[in-house]
Amino acid sequence: MRVPVAIIGGGPSGLLLAQILHLAGIESIVLERRSRDHVLGRIRAGVLESGTQQILRQAGIGTRMDAQGLVHDGFAISHSGTINRIDLRNLTERTVLVYGQTEVTKDLYHARDSSGGIVLHGVEDVALHDLTGDTPFVTFCHDGEAQRIECDFVIGCDGFHGPSRQSIPADHRREFEQVYPFGWLGILSETTPASDELIYAAHDDGFALCSLRSHKLSRYYIQCRTDERVEDWSDARFWDTLRMRLPASVADRMETGPSIEKSIAPLRSHVCETMRYGRLFLAGDAAHIVPPTGAKGLNLAAADIHYLSEGLIAWYGQNDPSGLRTYAERALARVWKVERFSWWMTSLLHRFPDRPVFEQRMQRAELDYLAGSVAAQMALAENYVGLPY
Ligand code: RFL
Ligand code: PHB
Numbered sequence: 001m002r003v004p005v006a007i008i009g010g011g012p013s014g015l016l017l018a019q020i021l022h023l024a025g026i027e028s029i030v031l032e033r034r035s036r037d038h039v040l041g042r043i044r045a046g047v048l049e050s051g052t053q054q055i056l057r058q059a060g061i062g063t064r065m066d067a068q069g070l071v072h073d074g075f076a077i078s079h080s081g082t083i084n085r086i087d088l089r090n091l092t093e094r095t096v097l098v099y100g101q102t103e104v105t106k107d108l109y110h111a112r113d114s115s116g117g118i119v120l121h122g123v124e125d126v127a128l129h130d131l132t133g134d135t136p137f138v139t140f141c142h143d144g145e146a147q148r149i150e151c152d153f154v155i156g157c158d159g160f161h162g163p164s165r166q167s168i169p170a171d172h173r174r175e176f177e178q179v180y181p182f183g184w185l186g187i188l189s190e191t192t193p194a195s196d197e198l199i200y201a202a203h204d205d206g207f208a209l210c211s212l213r214s215h216k217l218s219r220y221y222i223q224c225r226t227d228e229r230v231e232d233w234s235d236a237r238f239w240d241t242l243r244m245r246l247p248a249s250v251a252d253r254m255e256t257g258p259s260i261e262k263s264i265a266p267l268r269s270h271v272c273e274t275m276r277y278g279r280l281f282l283a284g285d286a287a288h289i290v291p292p293t294g295a296k297g298l299n300l301a302a303a304d305i306h307y308l309s310e311g312l313i314a315w316y317g318q319n320d321p322s323g324l325r326t327y328a329e330r331a332l333a334r335v336w337k338v339e340r341f342s343w344w345m346t347s348l349l350h351r352f353p354d355r356p357v358f359e360q361r362m363q364r365a366e367l368d369y370l371a372g373s374v375a376a377q378m379a380l381a382e383n384y385v386g387l388p389y
Contacts, residue, residue, distance in 0.1 A: 003029045005312065006138045006151040008126055008164050010039060010119050012101060013284030013301040014157035015108035019059050020309040022115045026316050029149060030119040031126055031140060033158075036109065043188055043261050045101040046211050046219060047072075047198075047295035049386030050094050052302040061107040069099035070214070075198040075384075077349070077370065078247045083199070084371040091374075091381040098198075100213050101298050128154050128167040132278035152279065153312065159285040160270070168277040180267040180291060180346065181353055182206070185224040187238055187259040193218045194246070194254045200293070201245050202349040202367060207293075208245035218255075221292075223350055226266060235259050267291040269343050271335060275304075275328040283308055288335050290342035293349060299386060300338050304331050306389070334387065341383040 005021060007014045010032030018028045032039065048056075048069070056062050073089040089095050112119055124141040137150045156164020165173070193212035201208040206223035213219055222241050224233075235258055243251035270289040275282045284301030307330045311323030348366055355363070370376045 001029075001147070002150045003027055004152050004316070005029075005155060006031065006136075006149050006153070007155045007157055008128075008138070009156070009158035009162055009284075009286065010034075010036075010121070011157060011159060011284065011301075012105055012108065012298055013286075013305055014155070015105065015112060015119075016055075016059060016302060016305045017155060017157065017283065017309060018117055018119075019061065019108055019111050019115075020305065021312060022112075022117055023060060024309075024313045024317070026312065028117070028155075030112070030117070031123045031138070032119055032121050033123055033126070033162075035121050036119075040102055040105055040109070043100070043102060043186070043219070043263070045292075045295065045298035046098055046213065047299075048097045048099055048104075049299045050096070051386045051389055052299045053097055055302050055306050056104065056107075059111075061104075061111050064103065064107055065097065065099050068103070068214075069097040070212075072096050072098055072197055075200065076195070077200050077202070077367070078250075079202040079367045080364070081247060082371065083247050083249070085197075086377055086381055086384070088381050088385050091378050092385050094385040096295075096385055098212060104298070126158075126163055128156075128164060128280060131167065131280045134279075136279045154280045155308070156280060156282040156286045157284050160289055162286055164280065164286050165272055165282055167280060168272075168274070168282075172274065172277055174273045176269075176271045176273070178269040178343070180269075180350070181226065182223050182350060183226050183228070183264050183266045184209075184221045184292060185228070185230070185233055185238065185264050186219065186221045186262070187235070188213070188261040189218050189220070189257050189259050190216060191218050191255040191257040192216065194220075194250050199246065199250060200345075200349055201247070202351075202363075203245035204351065205241070205245055207350045208242050210246070210250070224264060228264065230262050230264055233262065235262075238262070265292070267293075267346065269339055271332070271339060273328075273332060275331055276324075281308055281324070281327060283331075287331075288339065290339055291346040292342075293346040294338070294342040294384065296338050296342050300335060303334050303389070307331050337387055338383075345380075 005028035283304035314320040
């Protein structure tokens, strides 16, 4: 089988690229290890920058997002019994949209089905070959049969654990990583959200976040230890810990109920340089991970796909290789800025187990400074709504 573009991974990065290429008349195939139900069952990101919304609209999948997404003009940061609002709209004249990754992925699958594009689910043993030649190929197993796809380009959209990044020889890539000494325990519950806007709470006991998916569906996170298991956390224990970490005015009127999903995510920062090797291009979590505190992972994945699709469209449309040649450089320039912001927000709001007392005081001083300085709030807000393209 031969297809112009072989995409490994059917998460948001892979599906978005397939959709944009389809609109430009470029055929692709998406190879996904998991079932569609599994991909759609993963509860992840919730906040879309305005630039990401624009990319999704241009890709023709903005209708449901615009109808059902919740526009957020600001969010709150609480610490030491105080709550301070970051007024995104006033500070930046921009806003963010609360619309779950699950919904974005659903919209992308729907578009893929409507266009008759192929997503092969349940593929195993994906391997990438001849990446520095003119006709790379991908081998894999599907329905018990060995298969081979020849293509012009292989796009690695297979997340942090996928095989694409590892296919770049070690002496051609440099990886930068920081693993944080805590994770996030998240739950979804059919309860009225504690607040119309997100609340990021820094507390001596640990970080907490109140988020939502709709007026009836709440998403909450609490910082937990990396060695903890979901089974150790009953719903009652989760709610007690969450309430303790929130300002009393919020905790006292909070609706609680059974969780319908509960999971623990480790936190890491990771960047792979380069994002290109011959005819292999990496995008999204395959190339970089940010801790979720700044709500940036999905947005950064959409930015990669924006740059990469421009390069591929110029290659096929005008025989112009410049976009592909500069892809890694362009994408990484944004990646590092977003890594910095996500790392900063994580450091500001979490309790680090071994942080020296002096640094704990620095953290508190920074939170106080942020609460009282429009300039500091502006720096936070312009990153949160998304750096310009
Ligand atoms: P994904 O979503 O991991 O998809 C990769 C796909 O590749 C498949 N795959 C393979 N397929 C074939 N063969 C193999 N050998 C394969 N190995 C893997 C996988 O099954 C999967 O389907 O990466 P992608 O597409 O780059 O998308 C990235 C985003 O999913 C991620 O950055 C965000 O979810 C991060 N994130 C957030 N991002 C935001 O922008 N805003 C947020 O508010 C936000 N909150 C979050 C988050 C991530 C979280 N977790 C669980 C890490 C909150 C959390 C808790
Ligand atoms: C979410 O709603 O899942 C969410 C929101 C904001 C974040 C991270 C996750 O920073």
